[in-house]
Amino acid sequence: MAKYTLQVKNLTVKVGSQTILDKINLKIEEHSTMILFGPNGSGKSTLIKVIMGISGYDIAEGDIIFEGESIKDLSIEERAERGIGIMFQYPPKIRGVKLEQIAQFLTKEEERIRALSAHLNLDKILHRDLNVDFSGGEMKRSELFQLILQKPGFFLLDEPESGVDMENISLMGRMLKAFLKEEKPACLIITHTGYILDYIEAKNACVMIDGCLFCLGHPREIFESIKKFGYEKCKECQREI
Numbered sequence: 001m002a003k004y005t006l007q008v009k010n011l012t013v014k015v016g017s018q019t020i021l022d023k024i025n026l027k028i029e030e031h032s033t034m035i036l037f038g039p040n041g042s043g044k045s046t047l048i049k050v051i052m053g054i055s056g057y058d059i060a061e062g063d064i065i066f067e068g069e070s071i072k073d074l075s076i077e078e079r080a081e082r083g084i085g086i087m088f089q090y091p092p093k094i095r096g097v098k099l100e101q102i103a104q105f106l107t108k109e110e111e112r113i114r115a116l117s118a119h120l121n122l123d124k125i126l127h128r129d130l131n132v133d134f135s136g137g138e139m140k141r142s143e144l145f146q147l148i149l150q151k152p153g154f155f156l157l158d159e160p161e162s163g164v165d166m167e168n169i170s171l172m173g174r175m176l177k178a179f180l181k182e183e184k185p186a187c188l189i190i191t192h193t194g195y196i197l198d199y200i201e202a203k204n205a206c207v208m209i210d211g212c213l214f215c216l217g218h219p220r221e222i223f224e225s226i227k228k229f230g231y232e233k234c235k236e237c238q239r240e241i
């Protein structure tokens, strides 16, 4: 029987009186990658922020089960300690905290920090305040750097390729692929461009539209269908999530 790392059950999320996610059901098998597509403003980032436990969202209904236990009422720190990692679409700027300090918090292995930061061309910005005046690409590489150092058993990537040049997409894609191969985590990856699909093996994808999830199928098939027919067509898909 399939074992699930994450199960989102009938999740309804509101901000004030506005419903952003409406009865979401999603299962991610252990060691597997799920791709999430969807138009701007459909609720993709909200879903992963709520899974991580970012404040400001009200869970009106439903539950989030991680490795068999509800994590709905846990703090972000507790979720991170259980092995959940996130790469933000828009990571926060933190003045007074250097990238190197975050790295040292995540691992005591100085050599790992040195090698990984060099590999990701981050060595020159290690001493700078986190995300303060980082370029778009530096910010994304820094997010991936922190994620790999954390070694999460399950992680959430929010548009890892957005704003990243082609060479760096390739660099990040290869690093992600190696990380998946070595650590075998489960993950949920949001993408608009689909570039990431060239580097990782993902069995399943689904589509978020207006706060609801549609379809469950092969990422390439769904991506091609979106390019050809648009997102609205996904609403007609009979493949149930």
Ligand SMILES: Nc1ncnc2c1ncn2[C@@H]1O[C@H](COP(=O)(O)OP(=O)(O)OP(=O)(O)O)[C@@H](O)[C@H]1O
Residues within 6 Å of the ligand: 015, 020, 038, 039, 040, 041, 042, 043, 044, 045, 046, 047, 056, 089
């Ligand atoms: N804290 C909040 N307060 C009010 N509205 C919010 C909040 N967070 C998200 N929203 C709204 O919820 C909707 C979904 O936002 P979300 O960021 O999840 O979209 P998305 O699918 O990630 O879009 P994109 O592809 O543009 O990143 C948007 O209309 C957004 O303005």
Ligand SMILES: [Mg+2]
Residues within 6 Å of the ligand: 044, 045, 046, 089, 158
């Ligand atoms: Mg988003």
